[in-house]
Amino acid sequence: MEWFGDGDYWLSRLVFQRALAAVYLVAFLTAALQFRALIGERGMLPVPGYLRRVPFRAAPSLFHLRYSDRLFALCSWTGVALSAALVAGAADRIPLAAAMACWAVLWVLYLSIVNVGQTWYAFGWESLLLEVGFLAVFLGNERTAPPVLILFLLRWVLFRVEFGAGMIKMRGDRCWRDLTCLYYHHETQPMPGPLSWFFHRLPRPLHRVEVAASHVTQLVLPVLLFTPQPIASAAAAVIVATQLWLVLSGNFAWLNWLTIALALSVVDGSPIARPPGQPGAPLWYEITVIAVTAGLLALSYRPARNLLSRRQRMNCSYDPLHLVNAYGAFGTVGRVRREVVVEGTDETRLHDGTVWREYGFRGKPTDVRRLPRQFAPYHLRLDWMMWFAALSPVYAHSWFGPFVERLLEGDRDTLRLLGHNPFPDAPPVHVRARIYRYRFTTWRELRATGQWWRRTPDGEFLRPTRLRR
Structure with missing residues (x-):
């Protein structure tokens, strides 16, 4: 033919x-x-x-x-x-x-x-x-x-x-x-x-x-x-x-x-x-x-x-x-950026002065001084789902609990997905997650502070939790 x-x-x-x-x-x-x-x-x-x-x-x-x-x-x-x-x-x-x-x-x-x-x-x-x-x-x-x-x-x-x-x-x-x-x-x-x-x-x-x-x-x-x-x-x-x-x-x-x-x-x-x-x-x-x-x-x-x-x-x-x-994408566009920030502490008893340390992610914003990086076409699946989790806890109900559990266990495979582990020697005793509002800084703020983002607390995503003994 x-x-x-x-x-x-x-x-x-x-x-x-x-x-x-x-x-x-x-x-x-x-x-x-x-x-x-x-x-x-x-x-x-x-x-x-x-x-x-x-x-x-x-x-x-x-x-x-x-x-x-x-x-x-x-x-x-x-x-x-x-x-x-x-x-x-x-x-x-x-x-x-x-x-x-x-x-x-x-x-x-x-x-x-x-x-x-x-x-x-x-x-x-x-x-x-x-x-x-x-x-x-x-x-x-x-x-x-x-x-x-x-x-x-x-x-x-x-x-x-x-x-x-x-x-x-x-x-x-x-x-x-x-x-x-x-x-x-x-x-x-x-x-x-x-x-x-x-x-x-x-x-x-x-x-x-x-x-x-x-x-x-x-x-x-x-x-x-x-x-x-x-x-x-x-x-x-x-x-x-x-x-x-x-x-x-x-x-x-x-x-x-x-x-x-x-x-x-x-x-x-x-x-x-x-x-x-x-x-x-x-x-x-x-x-x-x-x-x-x-x-x-x-x-x-x-x-x-x-x-x-x-x-x-x-x-x-x-x-x-x-x-x-x-197919299709972004039928709705958010006006405010929210991020779930995951933190841990090695203190067994929590108090007002407890020191919490943040886990860093490879792609999603965490450190306000870090310029976002290029990863595509590589797909950071955990980072993407963290964005959805910040939109609504419904998107995280099946996996966020197991994720936190593996942080508390110090699971090596899970930690390899992260950009920074603040507990390199032993896993934390408690882990919590908080919501922050993120926005890009202005030119003036960038020159003055060196920060690409400004963030403000916006609530609690997960109360402090620990492994059952």
């Missing part, structure tokens, strides 16, 4: 696949380095207990067959190694079926992790990686021209990511409609980056321009992705530029980088480099791609209807395989 492949997108496919493999690598590395404290056998939300409660059909995972921390580590590091091989271009040096198998293995491994990850993996970019990763299985390699049906489905994903985010904003917080949300967002976002202070201090008229540009990018340009070239490429280029702006202004794990990869798959690479000679696709491959496309289009009904719904849901998966999902 002559219409099946389009060689003009061979370079776009190459760049997209390398970028996707790099995102997979970061995702598997994040899992390998953090899982023991979060979901391991002695973790805050252990996988074995979850598997006893949830059947395979509700959360398909290899770990339903057997779970151990050693097996989880093997799956994670296998994902890292295979991702690195695909970043290096290994898939283009092997037969088509073998290349598809490599991408399928990555997808199955990461699906197995996400479906047992519970709260720690309930982020929209997990489903996005799985949806895009599934499509990558059928995108082919240099043995065949990129299939136009899969290229279309990648645009359909990008459309839902951008348009869904735009619609959730227009239906949500009024500040998106009056163009004032960025008066607050750079300061109150989950994990500010090293430039967020400077973004927050931009003139307010420029903030209004930022919001207006965001509306255009998310509500107008996604429609242009389905127009002829070079219009579609131009729309994708603007989306890439917008995502890079977001990369500079905050830490959103691999969401922005994966969106960039999707946008690059839209770009017509033929003006840059002529496509190499590519043989026709084998019949079995064409049949498989057509069948998969038909199935995914049928599954797209619910997320498509969600885009038009007044009760639009964001970051929602409609099936346990995460094949076609709904």
Whole structure:
């Protein structure tokens, strides 16, 4: 079938696949380095207990067959190694079926992790990686021209990511409609980056321009992705530029980088480099791609209807395989930043003069003198959930108690997730958590104090607690 492949997108496919493999690598590395404290056998939300409660059909995972921390580590590091091989271009040096198998293995491994990850993996970019990763299985390699049906489905994903985010904003917080949300967002976002202070201090008229540009990018340009070239490429280029702006202004794990990869798959690479000679696709491959496309289009009904719904849901998966999902972010923007500050003391009896020492986190604000750091695309899962905990204790009811218990035990895996342990020799006797209001300092305050943040007490999150003897 002559219409099946389009060689003009061979370079776009190459760049997209390398970028996707790099995102997979970061995702598997994040899992390998953090899982023991979060979901391991002695973790805050252990996988074995979850598997006893949830059947395979509700959360398909290899770990339903057997779970151990050693097996989880093997799956994670296998994902890292295979991702690195695909970043290096290994898939283009092997037969088509073998290349598809490599991408399928990555997808199955990461699906197995996400479906047992519970709260720690309930982020929209997990489903996005799985949806895009599934499509990558059928995108082919240099043995065949990129299939136009899969290229279309990648645009359909990008459309839902951008348009869904735009619609959730227009239906949500009024500040998106009056163009004032960025008066607050750079300061109150989950994990500010090293430039967020400077973004927050931009003139307010420029903030209004930022919001207006965001509306255009998310509500107008996604429609242009389905127009002829070079219009579609131009729309994708603007989306890439917008995502890079977001990369500079905050830490959103691999969401922005994966969106960039999707946008690059839209770009017509033929003006840059002529496509190499590519043989026709084998019949079995064409049949498989057509069948998969038909199935995914049928599954797209619910997320498509969600885009038009007044009760639009964001970051929602409609099936346990995460094949076609709904996306969106920041329908509501906080005006005040609250942080949960965790403290401990080695004093056995508490009194008014008790000395409390703070635990430091890697990414979330704690030390007011520390400039926020860049971690994305690496995902600091505990730090993100601490931000949610400050919004409402409801977000922390399942894991915060076990977290405090492990601090009181001096659990090494948990302490490795932190930036600073104030009790290096022995664990504390008591731990407590308090709420503080944080705000960025002004230019004058920064020069006078060297502090990037000012904070004031705002209540108690957890009363002093200790292990039962």
